[in-house]
Amino acid sequence: MMNMEAAVSTSQVENTRTFRHALGVIVRDPLSLASTIVIILFILMALFAYQVAPHPDEGAGKTNVPNSMLAPSWEHPFGTDLLGRDMLSRVIIGAQPALIVPIGVVLFAVLIGAPLGAIAGYKGGWVDEVIMRITDLFLAFPSLLLAMAIASALGRGLDKAAIALVVSWWPWYTRLTRGVTISLKERYFVEAAQAVGVNDWVIILRHILPNTISPVLVQATVDLGTVILAMGGLAFLGLGTQPPAPDWGLMVSDGRTYILNQWWIATFPGIAIFVVVLAFNLLGDTLRDIFDPRQYR
Amino acid sequence: MPKLEFIFRRILTSIFVLIGVSIMTFFIARVIPTNAAAMYIGPKARQEDIDRVKKQLGLDKPLPVQYIVYMNQLLHGDLGDSISTKRPVLLEITERFPATLELLFTAMFFAILLGVPLGILSARWQGKALDVGVRTVSIMGVSMPAFYLGLLLQIFFFRTLHLLPLAGRISGDLRFTHPVQSITNFLLIDSLLTGNWIALKDVAPHLVLPALTLAAYPIGLIARMTRAAMLEVLEQDYIRTARAYGIRDYVVTYLYALKNAVSPTLTVIGLTFAFALTGTFFVEIIFNWPGLGLFTVRSLLAVDYPAIMGMTLFGATGYVLINLIVDLLQAWIDPRISLK
Numbered sequence: 271m272m273n274m275e276a277a278v279s280t281s282q283v284e285n286t287r288t289f290r291h292a293l294g295v296i297v298r299d300p301l302s303l304a305s306t307i308v309i310i311l312f313i314l315m316a317l318f319a320y321q322v323a324p325h326p327d328e329g330a331g332k333t334n335v336p337n338s339m340l341a342p343s344w345e346h347p348f349g350t351d352l353l354g355r356d357m358l359s360r361v362i363i364g365a366q367p368a369l370i371v372p373i374g375v376v377l378f379a380v381l382i383g384a385p386l387g388a389i390a391g392y393k394g395g396w397v398d399e400v401i402m403r404i405t406d407l408f409l410a411f412p413s414l415l416l417a418m419a420i421a422s423a424l425g426r427g428l429d430k431a432a433i434a435l436v437v438s439w440w441p442w443y444t445r446l447t448r449g450v451t452i453s454l455k456e457r458y459f460v461e462a463a464q465a466v467g468v469n470d471w472v473i474i475l476r477h478i479l480p481n482t483i484s485p486v487l488v489q490a491t492v493d494l495g496t497v498i499l500a501m502g503g504l505a506f507l508g509l510g511t512q513p514p515a516p517d518w519g520l521m522v523s524d525g526r527t528y529i530l531n532q533w534w535i536a537t538f539p540g541i542a543i544f545v546v547v548l549a550f551n552l553l554g555d556t557l558r559d560i561f562d563p564r565q566y567r
Numbered sequence: 568m569p570k571l572e573f574i575f576r577r578i579l580t581s582i583f584v585l586i587g588v589s590i591m592t593f594f595i596a597r598v599i600p601t602n603a604a605a606m607y608i609g610p611k612a613r614q615e616d617i618d619r620v621k622k623q624l625g626l627d628k629p630l631p632v633q634y635i636v637y638m639n640q641l642l643h644g645d646l647g648d649s650i651s652t653k654r655p656v657l658l659e660i661t662e663r664f665p666a667t668l669e670l671l672f673t674a675m676f677f678a679i680l681l682g683v684p685l686g687i688l689s690a691r692w693q694g695k696a697l698d699v700g701v702r703t704v705s706i707m708g709v710s711m712p713a714f715y716l717g718l719l720l721q722i723f724f725f726r727t728l729h730l731l732p733l734a735g736r737i738s739g740d741l742r743f744t745h746p747v748q749s750i751t752n753f754l755l756i757d758s759l760l761t762g763n764w765i766a767l768k769d770v771a772p773h774l775v776l777p778a779l780t781l782a783a784y785p786i787g788l789i790a791r792m793t794r795a796a797m798l799e800v801l802e803q804d805y806i807r808t809a810r811a812y813g814i815r816d817y818v819v820t821y822l823y824a825l826k827n828a829v830s831p832t833l834t835v836i837g838l839t840f841a842f843a844l845t846g847t848f849f850v851e852i853i854f855n856w857p858g859l860g861l862f863t864v865r866s867l868l869a870v871d872y873p874a875i876m877g878m879t880l881f882g883a884t885g886y887v888l889i890n891l892i893v894d895l896l897q898a899w900i901d902p903r904i905s906l907k
């Protein structure tokens with residue numbers, strides 16, 4: 271029993287050490303540090319959108335027609351749209367569906383995918399076979415195409431688009447967690463737990479899953495850029511957020527009609543998507559260099 | 568012999584995956600919507616109309632029976648009729664496919680032509696200015712939404728420079744004065760084959776912006792992955808040995824190392840093809856390109872589910888086939904793979 275405890279704590283020490291190491295690398299690398307700061311600022315802006323936005327009511331969709339199509343000025347730094355709504359407020363409030371919802375999507379995809387992968391990897395045999403063949407089936411579709419089809423079948427809306435993305439993204443985490451689990455299975459702390467007769471489910475829950483967190487977390491950060499782009503794409507096509515609610519992808523789509531004259535309507539939401547995705551990709555690159563979750567595939 | 572067995576097994580699994588794909592497509596279109604028949608008619612349907620359509624479409628039968636009927640039609644090349652255009656979905660797809668394929672191939676041609684050499688050079692000069700430049704451009708390429716990049720290119724090349732056309736595949740008046748005879752249905756190739764120079768001069772510039780927009784993500788991805796693959800190979804012992812023997816640097820890089828970086832690069836190119844396939848949807852909307860994407864998006868918004876089902880199945884089949892081709896190519900290039 272003593273040995274087992276020792277083995278478990280070693281693996282946890284290992285985890286915290288790599289985490290500190292990662293933090294150290296990020297703080298020293300100016301590009302990663304800048305990306306992290308940008309991401310944190312954007313998330314804070316999204317969470318407190320209604321407090322930050324200068325015209326929260328217009329941001330949420332209230333029209334103000336006399337102000338229609340004003341060019342950027344001190345009063346309206348990002349200009350106004352056709353219905354006279356302050357674009358800055360709309361970009362700020364639009365961060366909720368465009369940024370916070372994708373984070374939730376990845377979180378749910380991990381919550382569904384990771385336990386299934388741990389079960390498949392640990393149990394092996396027919397359980398593994400069934401779970402992985404189902405996973406293959408989902409991965410046989412281009413993810414975004416699958417998400418589009420599901421979103422359309424569910425009916426349009428932000429919640430439906432989010433569900434569609436979760437459904438098309440979870441298999442990636444099943445695959446990853448399964449790989450990590452198979453390599454963990456041979457480690458002493460798992461063997462020790464098996465030797466003293468700990469229940470399989472307890473091993474998966476207490477010993478396997480906690481140790482899959484860091485590779486899964488890295489992969490999730492790497493994927494967030496792609497999921498934000500996918501969410502923006504669904505919104506752009508009209509399958510996500512429905513007007514008058516704001517969403518970056520939807521605003522680019524609205525502004526497309528006026529792009530040659532009222533350039534600001536599509537430009538600022540577009541820049542917002544680009545900057546956030548770029549920040550996630552830069553941070554993801556650094557994290558991938560440190561952990562390389564692909565080594566388990 | 569193991570090679571033949573590998574090929575056979577790989578094709579067999581693809582067939583099983585395709586059957587699974589058809590079940591899933593069926594599930595998405597027939598089971599998820601709460602009332603498929605009501606969707607079929609539209610928002611103002613009366614109950615008796617719904618019942619009639621249900622019977623007509625066979626939606627009143629149990630699901631397994633419905634699936635067998637659907638599968639039977641599928642095997643006869645019948646994807647059903649589109650609700651909005653009232654024409655066979657298969658016809659809609661085959662009519663529009665060449666336009667999408669022309670766009671896709673042009674974009675992938677640019678992406679491979681630029682991405683692979685950039686990745687190799689970037690690895691060769693790791694840490695130097697060239698490497699930093701390539702990495703910056705490629706990470707921006709994979710971070711830029713296609714639907715936004717398209718707009719930026721339109722502003723710059725159409726509005727500011729007056730250099731390239733805004734949208735479409737061919738100018739409206741040319742379609743009547745210099746119609747392109749259809750042979751392959753690739754306007755670029757057809758106008759070239761028939762010596763229709765005036766049309767060629769119009770078609771080529773129309774293709775540039777959409778292809779460039781579509782290529783941005785693949786260029787970034789291919790360059791990044793090629794670089795990573797090259798760097799991994801360049802660290803190997805045999806490369807160091809070759810260097811120690813005094814073999815010239817460019818021979819080591821471009822002959823010895825490159826050979827072993829081909830396989831992972833090929834995987835990425837296959838993967839990017841699939842990305843680009845969904846990418847065409849956005850590009851076609853922005854540039855009003857008369858291909859599959861424009862049709863699919865219209866169907867998605869109209870909940871034209873025979874069309875959605877047909878397109879999802881078509882897209883997934885294409886994806887499975889690309890993966891199959893990549894795997895077979897790799898087995899051909901790298902004999903170790905088929906022995907696994």
